[in-house]
Amino acid sequence: MSELQPSVSGRRRIRGILLDLDGVVHVRGKALPGSLDAIARVRAENIPLKFVTNTTRVPRRRIVEDLAQMGLQVTIDDVFTPAISARAFLLRENWAPFLVAHPDLREDFAGLPEQGREAVVLGDAGTYFTYDTLNDAFRKILGGAEFLALANNRNFLDRDGELSLDLGAFVAALEYASSRKALVLGKPSSLFFALAVDSLGCAAEDVAMIGDDVEADVGGARAAGLMGILVQTGKYRAGQEKELDPPPTFVAQNLADAVNFLLS
Known part of the structure; x- marks a missing residue:
């Protein structure tokens, strides 16, 4: 299901990642197994990363504070929200x-x-x-x-x-x-994804969105020209990937599996 195009060294190198939070990095405030290590691996590769969430109950400041309590240190500019x-x-x-x-x-x-x-x-x-x-x-x-x-x-x-x-x-x-x-103005709006991609300084086709919402995360990303990685955690329900046309770029078991696919 991969659409990463080959280059001289193999797959085209991913140049930016948009990462959903709830259901992908954590569930109910508790980090999912392997998610923090997967994020550390992306950072070690110096790949631009933004945390994009559709939550509209919590201000961006508190999202940063909540992530810090999980052991994930981010700046306020690392978080992109509909608000x-x-x-x-x-x-x-x-x-x-x-x-x-x-x-x-x-x-x-x-x-x-x-x-x-x-x-x-x-x-x-x-x-x-x-x-x-x-x-x-x-x-x-x-x-x-x-x-x-x-x-x-x-x-x-x-x-x-x-x-x-x-x-x-x-x-x-x-x-x-x-x-x-x-x-x-939030996911799955193409405007939202365009603004998020611009903040990474990349072209849309070089950016992957990783999320558990088949419509808002993956469907929205695919419609905006991004790669869309669907993880089978959080709100995912079996078989949802069959609802998308075009389909997800890749269906991963979890965030670690998604990152492994993108960086392998």
């Missing part, structure tokens, strides 16, 4: 956000314009989703506000080990009610 993508987009357009998201995420949007053209920004608010909040967002969209979604995932692996409802269902509800399509 950071959205922040850059809002600044560029000079739009004022109406944020529907978990309160913890608000720090990633501090300092943005408070006046001017308004944009509804929908994140995973969890238990903070209420009818009134969603209805306020709906009315603003009807009134002409821009409609941005931080992600569009169907589900996520929750702390109890079961799948839970993710942001995509709420995005779909507002799209249906307003007859407006959201601009998605």
Whole structure:
């Protein structure tokens, strides 16, 4: 299933890696076996690496702190999230956000314009989703506000080990009610992957995305011109790779297997 092209020395050398976190590096805050060693191996090869996550409940600062507690030292610039993508987009357009998201995420949007053209920004608010909040967002969209979604995932692996409802269902509800399509700024958006690839300083075809979400991670990466490595950990369910066209570049047992494939 490999599409790494041959070179003088064998396979084309991978030039950058985008790595999902939850379900690939760790599950419920505990590092998966072999994942930290696999990351150390990538770093030893001096391959540019970004940690990309679709979480929209936790600010980037806390992601860095949580990874440090697992024994993984990263800088804030090593982590790429939908909120950071959205922040850059809002600044560029000079739009004022109406944020529907978990309160913890608000720090990633501090300092943005408070006046001017308004944009509804929908994140995973969890238990903070209420009818009134969603209805306020709906009315603003009807009134002409821009409609941005931080992600569009169907589900996520929750702390109890079961799948839970993710942001995509709420995005779909507002799209249906307003007859407006959201601009998605997280995975699987091609815009998200383009921004992440640019941050690596590589061409898309030289970058691999490693993830456990067949749609958001691998499908999105493949559509954006990247290699897509699907790992059979986290939220992966048997046979999901058959849903993709084009298929994953490689299906790996875990992160260590994925890294071994890319570096062998």
